[in-house]
Amino acid sequence: MNASSIAPQEIQAWRDNLVLVQQLLPFTRRVVHAGDAIYEGGSPFAYLNLINSGQFKTVNFTADGRGQVVGLHFRGDWLGFDGIAEGRYGCDAIALDTGEVWSVRYADVLAACAGSPELMRLMHAAMSRQIARGCDSLLSLGTLPADARVADFIKDWAQSLASRGLRTDQITLHMTRAEIGNYLGMTLETVSRALRRLAQCGVIRFDEKGRRDLTIPSLSALDGFIRSALEQGGGTRLPVAA
Amino acid sequence: MNASSIAPQEIQAWRDNLVLVQQLLPFTRRVVHAGDAIYEGGSPFAYLNLINSGQFKTVNFTADGRGQVVGLHFRGDWLGFDGIAEGRYGCDAIALDTGEVWSVRYADVLAACAGSPELMRLMHAAMSRQIARGCDSLLSLGTLPADARVADFIKDWAQSLASRGLRTDQITLHMTRAEIGNYLGMTLETVSRALRRLAQCGVIRFDEKGRRDLTIPSLSALDGFIRSALEQGGGTRLPVAA
DNA sequence: CGATGTGTTGACCGGGTTCAAACAATGTGG
DNA sequence: CCACATTGTTTGAACCCGGTCAACACATCG
Numbered sequence: 001m002n003a004s005s006i007a008p009q010e011i012q013a014w015r016d017n018l019v020l021v022q023q024l025l026p027f028t029r030r031v032v033h034a035g036d037a038i039y040e041g042g043s044p045f046a047y048l049n050l051i052n053s054g055q056f057k058t059v060n061f062t063a064d065g066r067g068q069v070v071g072l073h074f075r076g077d078w079l080g081f082d083g084i085a086e087g088r089y090g091c092d093a094i095a096l097d098t099g100e101v102w103s104v105r106y107a108d109v110l111a112a113c114a115g116s117p118e119l120m121r122l123m124h125a126a127m128s129r130q131i132a133r134g135c136d137s138l139l140s141l142g143t144l145p146a147d148a149r150v151a152d153f154i155k156d157w158a159q160s161l162a163s164r165g166l167r168t169d170q171i172t173l174h175m176t177r178a179e180i181g182n183y184l185g186m187t188l189e190t191v192s193r194a195l196r197r198l199a200q201c202g203v204i205r206f207d208e209k210g211r212r213d214l215t216i217p218s219l220s221a222l223d224g225f226i227r228s229a230l231e232q233g234g235g236t237r238l239p240v241a242a
Numbered sequence: 243m244n245a246s247s248i249a250p251q252e253i254q255a256w257r258d259n260l261v262l263v264q265q266l267l268p269f270t271r272r273v274v275h276a277g278d279a280i281y282e283g284g285s286p287f288a289y290l291n292l293i294n295s296g297q298f299k300t301v302n303f304t305a306d307g308r309g310q311v312v313g314l315h316f317r318g319d320w321l322g323f324d325g326i327a328e329g330r331y332g333c334d335a336i337a338l339d340t341g342e343v344w345s346v347r348y349a350d351v352l353a354a355c356a357g358s359p360e361l362m363r364l365m366h367a368a369m370s371r372q373i374a375r376g377c378d379s380l381l382s383l384g385t386l387p388a389d390a391r392v393a394d395f396i397k398d399w400a401q402s403l404a405s406r407g408l409r410t411d412q413i414t415l416h417m418t419r420a421e422i423g424n425y426l427g428m429t430l431e432t433v434s435r436a437l438r439r440l441a442q443c444g445v446i447r448f449d450e451k452g453r454r455d456l457t458i459p460s461l462s463a464l465d466g467f468i469r470s471a472l473e474q475g476g477g478t479r480l481p482v483a484a
Numbered sequence: 485c486g487a488t489g490t491g492t493t494g495a496c497c498g499g500g501t502t503c504a505a506a507c508a509a510t511g512t513g514g
Numbered sequence: 515c516c517a518c519a520t521t522g523t524t525t526g527a528a529c530c531c532g533g534t535c536a537a538c539a540c541a542t543c544g
Contacts, residue, residue, distance in 0.1 A: 135312040
């Protein structure tokens with residue numbers, strides 16, 4: 001599951017989305033800035049949004065005010081799948097920095113899919129990928145201690161960039177400690193302490209610029225940190241005895 | 243979000259899957275028993291499985307032996323979406339009791355979707371629903387204390403049955419405490435204690451038959467328990483200051 | 485009968501939360 | 515330019531929820 005094991009056809013999956021949409025679908029470009037909402041939970045569903053650039057989070061809100069970051073999304077990802085079934089979006093989609101999304105009417109997508117098996121397959125694959133990513137998030141939340149969860153988070157982030165052809169050694173987290181903590185199911189203080197420990201182990205390094213820019217000397221070192229945190233941290237936390 | 247607020251068209255969504263598949267797709271019926279694997283993570287993807295009866299869990303495994311129950315599935319749900327993108331299943335799908343699934347070649351689904359907008363829409367909706375359910379799981383894991391998480395789990399279970407026209411006052415958990423705990427990100431002991439506390443509050447009641455059969459006097463009482471656990475348990479655990 | 489798997493309960497302890505204080509970064513207006 | 519407010523980050527100290535370990539009850543099954 002490391003970056004080098006990404007299947008060849010996967011490396012370019014994000015690009016296929018952009019190319020095919022450009023060829024087959026009418027869409028409107030929409031430039032957004034940090035904090036902008038692409039859509040909000042509860043509002044009527046009509047559009048899917050394909051990310052052309054920028055980074056985004058999806059946040060799930062409840063009536064009683066609880067909020068949970070449930071996903072991070074990058075170039076080539078779709079925003080809005082959660083709205084298809086109910087006809088209303090289930091989450092807020094928020095831009096983490098400035099970027100551009102391509103908005104397409106879902107009705108147009110359906111029509112185009114009927115005429116293009118390739119596009120239909122691509123949409124299925126995109127939804128499938130989001131389902132699989134959700135499973136991985138649950139795995140991380142349920143089985144890893146706090147420090148390892150933060151390490152896994154950074155590893156995922158870097159791999160997401162790597163699979164899109166972006167540089168992974170030097171990354172910028174466009175999220176506050178509070179947002180990261182929310183996403184990982186812990187408090188902002190724990191995130192801060194975990195990052196300090198990761199830096200002390202040399203598995204990440206903070207840039208001079210600020211506390212959100214960091215360099216990753218080695219992805220496999222991150223993996224090593226996670227594994228060591230698992231075995232020395234009591235060993236079998238939530239294993240399933242087959 | 244209570245049981246009575248389910249939209250009319252949602253109540254029968256599970257049935258549409260079964261009806262449409264029966265009309266449009268060649269499939270093979272497959273009877274399974276508790277513990278049987280419908281498919282296993284890592285094996286090549288070729289079939290989707292529509293649940294006609296029974297209850298199922300999906301389990302995500304890692305190379306280092308960690309396992310996490312990531313989803314529960316009932317009549318009308320599809321199993322196998324997570325395999326479309328990579329061409330390999332990402333999870334194990336395990337039967338929790340005796341049931342029947344309809345196995346359909348994914349290639350046939352694609353072909354049939356091209357000729358039936360209704361079926362295509364239905365597949366999208368099914369995937370969308372699974373994405374949304376994943377988001378809800380993350381919300382529960384990230385924002386609720388242990389007791390409330392167990393209460394929310396039972397509420398979800400009951401609502402899943404209710405939306406399929408099954409009785410919700412009397413339910414049987416076809417899972418061990420360890421499985422439930424794994425699903426909810428806690429230990430089996432905590433599950434046991436949480437259930438006892440729920441029973442003491444009268445929000446659930448154990449049947450004479452065994453420790454897995456329980457009755458739910460009132461769904462709204464479960465909601466009340468969750469809300470009270472939130473406000474008296476320190477109040478704002480992971481809220482997002484808008 | 486013992487063996488095995490499951491569930492319950494108690495006592496202890498530790499990782500992570502909570503509370504608090506101080507610091508850093510970035511505006512904002514006079 | 516500085517005073518000031520605001521937001522984000524770091525660090526410390528105390529507390530507590532939930533994990534860990536252990537013992538026991540209770541089934542089912544050979």
